[in-house]
Amino acid sequence: MTYLMPAGAEIFLLLMACGILIADLLIRQRGGMITYMLVQFSLFGCALVTVGTHESGVTYAFNEMFVDDLMSDVLKLLTYLAVGMMLVYSRQYLTVRGLFSGEFMVLALFSMLGMMVMISANHFLTLYLGLELLSLSLYAMVALQRDSAVATEAAMKYFILGALASGLLLYGMSMLYGATGSLHLGAVSSAILSGKANQTLLVFGLVFVVSGLAFKLGAVPFHMWVPDVYHGAPTAMTMLIGSAPKLAAFAFVSRILVEGLQPLVQHWSGMLVILAIASMAIGNITAIAQTNIKRMLAYSTIAHMGFMLLGLLSGGIEGYGSAMFYAVIYVLMSLGAFGMIMLLSREGFEADTLNDFKGLSQRSPWLAFLMLLLMFSMAGVPPTVGFYAKFSVLNAVVQSGNIWLAVTAVLFSLIGAFYYLRIVKLMYFDAPESRAPIIFAQDTVLLISVNGLGMLLLGLLPGALMSVCVVSVQQSLLLH
Secondary structure, three states, X not given: OOOOHHHHHHHHHHHHHHHHHHHHHHHHHHOOHHHHHHHHHHHHHHHHHHHHOOOOOOEEEOOOOEEEOHHHHHHHHHHHHHHHHHHHHHHHHHHHOOOOOHHXXXXXXXXXXXXXXXXXXXXXXXXXXXXXXXXXXXXXXXXXXXXXXXXXXXXXXXXXXXXXXXXXXXXXXXXXXXHHOOOEHHHHHHHHHHOOOOHHHXXXXXXXXXXXXXXXXXXXXXXXXXXXXXXXXXXXXXXXXXXXXXXXXXXXXXXXXXXXXHHXXXXXXXXXXXXXXXXXXXXXXXXXXXXXXXXXXXXXXXXXXXXXXXXXXXXXXXXXXXXHHHHHHHHHHHHHHHHHHHXXXXXXEOOOEHHHHOOHHHHOHHHHHHHHHXXXXXXXXXXXXXXXXXXXXXXXXXXXXXXXXXXXXXXXXXXXHHHHHHHHHHHHHOOOOOOOOXXXXXXXXXXXXXXXXXXXXXXXXXHXXXXXXXXXXXXXXXXX
16 A cells, blocks of 8 residues: 555545546436535545645656656646536536536546646656646536537647647657667656767657657747637636646656756756747737637747746756746736636627627726736736746746847847736726626625635745745755
């Protein structure tokens, strides 16, 4: 049993997901509320198991293919929180569209299981297993609204491009295996350091691996799927794709590049510079032209991922810590923004164009204020936490000596501020197009209030979360 303890949360979640799948068949006639409560209980149970099985230092399971360390535990707890918030926000939205079903919730649990495996993977096979479990669940969730041509088209694009990216990643991994003779991250790193590995094969493998990783992050030029999938999928699914998987993606990229391929840092940091600059440029500039808020947030995601890559390529504890902090804050901002879109949507109406936010301050001053905080945070306006997240990344970039890169990032952030502030202008200075009352559940409004005010509170007191990120990176990535 001690051998299985590091993976206790994953085993518990798998058993609960299978149990809920069967239970949902038996209780389907009574509505999805019992299933929903079981899913939330599963998330709470996972959190208890994760905290209960935490040990100081690094522990392994499954022949060192699975690692349990401080970074994995922190990221898993944040993943449970993100998925739990997504379920609360989307309950009303999905219910009126007939999508609040056991299938949706079980797929959400299986996608979360994939994220957890990705976060704790210490071997190329485990990394790939987690990635595919997450991806396949997301493809199915995007296509869940079967009578919607837009959703089906988005799922097809996501599936085909996702399969292509998985192929690139596998091909790169096979080359790294050929060059080093191992799939274990620690052994790959040791083989490269010893100088026994074939350098040409290593660099080719690295290019394919970085390309696969860039696709999963949605970085330019592998970003084609992001706006189409964000736009086509029902907003609840878009919220899931745009939030918790980014935490798993951070762990995935840092495990492969920082733990496994650290000796090749001079090769991959150059690639990340190009990906980061291209993502910030195309993400921020293209977002200005969007009239659909989901597409606008898709391009903003691309720009934010470029910013996160800046932290990773800066190196050192400061750089990796700031990248992790940025990923966490981005997930919280994304949850709030998509939560607001779902809150304003109603039966037969999607609040997904910019015009739907016109005059929101007249319809609901409190919701307009929360959206203002979320947009300010995404734009990086002080005193919100988005400003501190951007500042910490830029500080790490400057310390690494790439001052020109920091200046470029600031310029693109200024361009990006325009389309966030445009939403604030529409809410406060334009007349509303619709006077329809905003109907919402009490728990949803309470959660979105905490989410929005959290942007302000974390901006004023960011120290605790930042130190957790720095310490977890220090103990996890740089020790073994």
